[in-house]
Amino acid sequence: MPRESKASRRERAVEFCRRMHERYPGVQSALDYHDPFTLTICVMLSAQTTDAGVNRVTPELFRRWPTPEAMAQADPAEVGEVIHSIGFWRAKAAHCVEASRMIMSDFGGEVPHTMEELCRLPGVGRKTANIVLNKAFGICEGIAVDTHVFRIATRLGLTRASTPAAAEKDLLDLIPSDLWTYVNEEWIHFGRDTCTAQRPKCDACPCVDICPSAFKANGKPNARKSGSKAKSGTQAKAAGKAAARKTEGR
Numbered sequence: 001m002p003r004e005s006k007a008s009r010r011e012r013a014v015e016f017c018r019r020m021h022e023r024y025p026g027v028q029s030a031l032d033y034h035d036p037f038t039l040t041i042c043v044m045l046s047a048q049t050t051d052a053g054v055n056r057v058t059p060e061l062f063r064r065w066p067t068p069e070a071m072a073q074a075d076p077a078e079v080g081e082v083i084h085s086i087g088f089w090r091a092k093a094a095h096c097v098e099a100s101r102m103i104m105s106d107f108g109g110e111v112p113h114t115m116e117e118l119c120r121l122p123g124v125g126r127k128t129a130n131i132v133l134n135k136a137f138g139i140c141e142g143i144a145v146d147t148h149v150f151r152i153a154t155r156l157g158l159t160r161a162s163t164p165a166a167a168e169k170d171l172l173d174l175i176p177s178d179l180w181t182y183v184n185e186e187w188i189h190f191g192r193d194t195c196t197a198q199r200p201k202c203d204a205c206p207c208v209d210i211c212p213s214a215f216k217a218n219g220k221p222n223a224r225k226s227g228s229k230a231k232s233g234t235q236a237k238a239a240g241k242a243a244a245r246k247t248e249g250r
């Protein structure tokens, strides 16, 4: 089977983005935050944890320590008591306090708004920084690659990377920069309701024709209903090209 050209991969990526934007117009984060500081803390806490789990602990967390100034003075053990129902709470409690102290000492009490400075904060990596920059400051320097984005990009054949950081580079190379801002939130929704980690719902997917993993992901049977047939990877690429051509100029 011939290797897909980069141009074809880019066309499928753009078409996939277009369909996600159509399917999830105006989707917002499920995290409850009020400002750049509470957003940064929420995103830090959300690693390996559901947004609902984060939202259960943050009302009390932000009631007691609503600002970087207040949280910088908190005892990490007390913060840990408040967030102990979420995963990795000990490390996250320490990061909340340490990051707040750095915001106070190095950034004048304001969450910084450059990638480099945000990534200096304890507990903040490129994924969190991308989300904070995008949602709090309207700055889009990259794409936040979480578990959903990573899985979907891999299934779509948009990356073969083994790490989110490397996958982000591949996506930035394929997807035009004016679309980056939508990817994380829209793909998360798609990863939760359709392209799920286990048994993706290819039967209900609007992107079967441009997905080389359709009905093959995870090796699960997930058989298509009678009367239709899954496209091969090559067919998906060809269909993706045709679909992408249709969208040119929109």
Ligand code: SF4
Binding pocket: 155, 156, 194, 195, 196, 200, 201, 202, 205, 206, 207, 208, 211, 212, 213, 214, 215, 217
């Ligand atoms: S066809 Fe299946 S594997 Fe491909 S994007 Fe859709 S749900 Fe995911």
